[in-house]
Amino acid sequence: MSLTRQNTTRITTGLLFGLVLASIDQTIVSTAMPTIAQDLGGLHLYSWVFAVYMLASTTTMPIYGKLADLFGRRHMYLIGLTIFLVGSLLCGIATTMLELVLYRGVQGLGAGALMPLSMTIAADIFPPERRGKFMGLFGTVFAISSIFGPTLGGILVDYVHWRWIFFINLPLGIAGIFFIRTGLSDNQTGEGRRSIDWLGALTLTSAILTILLGLVLGDSTQQASNYIITLFAIGALLLGAFIFIESRAEEPIIPLHLFRIRAISFGNIIGFFMSAAMFGAIAYIPLYVQGVIGVSPAIAGYILTPLMLSTVVTSTLSGKLMQRFSYRTILIGSLITMLIGFCLLSSMDVQTSITTVLVYMIITGLGMGAIYPTIGTAAAGAVGWNDRGVATSSSQFFRSIGGTMGVSILGSMLTNRMNAGLVNLQRELPATTDVVLTQLTNPQTLLDQHIRSSLQQDALLHLQRVFSLALHDIFIVAVFFIGLALMASCLFGRARMIQPTKRS
Template identity: 40%
Template sequence: MNNNGKSNIKVVIGGLLLAILVASMDNTIVTTALPSIVGELGGVDKFVWVTSAYLVASLAGMPIFGKLSDMYGRKRFFIFGLLVFMIGSILCGTADTINELIIYRAIQGIGGGALMPIAFTIMFDVVPLEQRGKMSGMFGAVFGISSVFGPLFGAYITEYINWTWVFFINIPLGLFAFIMVAFFYKESVVRTKQKIDWLGAITLVGAIVSLMFAVELGGKEFAWVSAQSFSLFAGFAVLALVFVFAERRADEPVIDFNMFKERLFATSGIISIFSGAAFITASVYIPFFIQGVQGGNATNSGLVLLPMMVGSVISASVGGALMAKFAYRNFLIPTLALLTLGMILLATLSIDTSRFTVIVFMIIAGVGIGASFSVLPSAAIHPFSVRQRGAATSTVSFLRTFGMTIGITVFGIIQSHVFANRLTERFGADAANFSGDSRALLSTEARGNIPAEVTNQLTEALSSSIASTFLWAIVPAALALVVAFMMSKEKLGDQLN
């Protein structure tokens, strides 16, 4: 535990919040800058890896760094992650080709994989138990703000400055976070000599990379039923089995499956997967709807996410404040019910839906997801001692990011498939001329060059495909709600008694 004075704790918390802001926002800030990046660097066939490289590296690093922080101390790995993240950001801003950018984004992701879980764990270490609910609410609110604010901020920077500053903006923020944590966090850790589970770490990274290549490239670079696709999925299956075998035999596993024997931890992890998948769908496809169907620009599509941000911040803050009085499940059940309702309402979107109606739907979805940002990390560490907190928070962060990554990939496939089918219904054999690519509708200039009757057909097809995607997104939202009913009835206040 840390024995810092109150003033030091406040500075440390400020540094941790800054680190969470830049690391989580980097998942989304690049999305609205991608058209400009591809326009300058080329590589339209590889643009998806600009996002995926960061997510894959971050996913692989989360449980590894979380476990190492339990073994050797939080501070050194937090600082390491922050420095790697800033170095990666500088490199990204200086990239001359799309391939360079993809490599540099992976470096960024390695740093981001250390920042997120360790920041939450340090907060749990330094904040007195009676204030943990309030701080969890604040941390969850920052995570929600950054996740939704990222696309808007990225659009503004790209439009009014230059896309390189999407990455360079991380440097001053990262330096402030570095100073606040490096000089004011006086860690007191009892270290024990333990073995590093190298087999577990290597097979985990390999399994994630194989799966991501399979879902990202399948149906695009090669057919789903092909030798390449089979090889990647088989590689994932084999490496995942070896990983599970290695973890069960390791003295200090990267992911301790014994933690899942704790009902509260297991249900928190499963909810993180499903709620993450539903949340990222709304974050990505609502701007898509505003820009592609209603004809807004990048800034308009970013602004429409603000209501969801406000709803998530309110819900995260209230959830954190009430954790001491109510069981974790008693706050998650009603909010996840709202998330499910939000997905149901979003599944009714059409070309006739007004902007105001979209905003109302977004507020409902935002309130529904916000509580999970603050309540789930606290619920996950509830059954464990200080020595296991890093592993617990990093595993839940890993599962949420895994859910978001797989969710957006799977729902992306669904949207693309439905859109292609709708085009075929409307244009028959001529549908091939559109290549199933709805991105043409995102450009104001491109829309102006398309005849009005064709534009109407395209927007109807796009609107229908997005609504169908939200219809499928009801499934993970509803599953998260079902699992919430299975949670045990602990509350933060139990630890205060």
């Protein structure tokens, strides 16, 4: 794709606006949700504000990727961004929690295009020697936006109104639409192919929704095990049907031949397990430092900042690393560093200082930073133009699925470990009332100052040990996930962004 420098700048700017929207949305909404629930009511729908967004965005990722290969990147990206903005506007004018949940679903339908198609367009407009640099830039913007999302959300809620956490998307999104419309043209659209695999899209969508719904229920509903098993079984059958359909479709939504390419198949495995470990375990660090170490809520709210900043460092450097080393070399080094970080985090106990936790997180972040840009760049460079959209979207899709499964599996595991620990605690401290022990079944109650103050010092210390031991088990499982990702990276092959020139 031949572009002028001015058009390249416009496209890059437009994509960065879209990435800011995609990365900041979840964190900014998380900050405002307590206020929203108080204003709109419907507290029983609280978790669905996040779940329905995740379901919609994850489901549509591979579909957007394939449609972008068939009908052009520009059209599909603008459609996705427009749907996201319409959803944002509707969320901002919602009058009930049910309306907000439905409108978040609309937002998610558009969000499924933003991240994967940004990677696809970047791979189209930049030559291999510059592609890694801009993939690293996108990773940096994503990390920085995630850091400042909670702060911005708090400011808007405290000084303006919670509705502006959605309205603020409109000027950013409109600017992104302007830059993409004026800078990018679809002068190449899959060589005229227009056959759409509707049956494949339907079975894939149904399978993903069924499995993710099972995961969501498994995380929040203790008495629905039969329904969850049924959902997983139906999801597995639908996945089998999807694979059968794709093997015979003229233009499959996800071409199965792509998984014969090491950079894609093993890259997806790495993204899946790395996301499962990262999202499933790191989410509990703020809870740990506030509930066990005892820092203030204000400090706990920013405790992940060193992790994200160290991620920014290696994400920014990933472009230069990809110019010098093979993808496998970068991934192995990054995952070993991340593995060391998680092993250190698993050693935390009630005696661990806040300084030690910060050092552990910095090591972990340095390992994490280059992984996503590397596997994204590898997927984009492994295929031609006609398959690039589905290749990059499948990479993002497997990361999203991995993160969802990690949160669900490790979250349930933490709850079970806490319950078992509290049973032992009751035996060791028979004077502690059953009412208090029941309240403490949820680790979040470690943050309740009233409950903490009602416990004797030895009871509180025992409770802190229960949680730190449970968290130890969580990080051990996360270490296992990272180990699987490390094994996959060893099988990644010799692919690299820039092939070394042969001397005659």
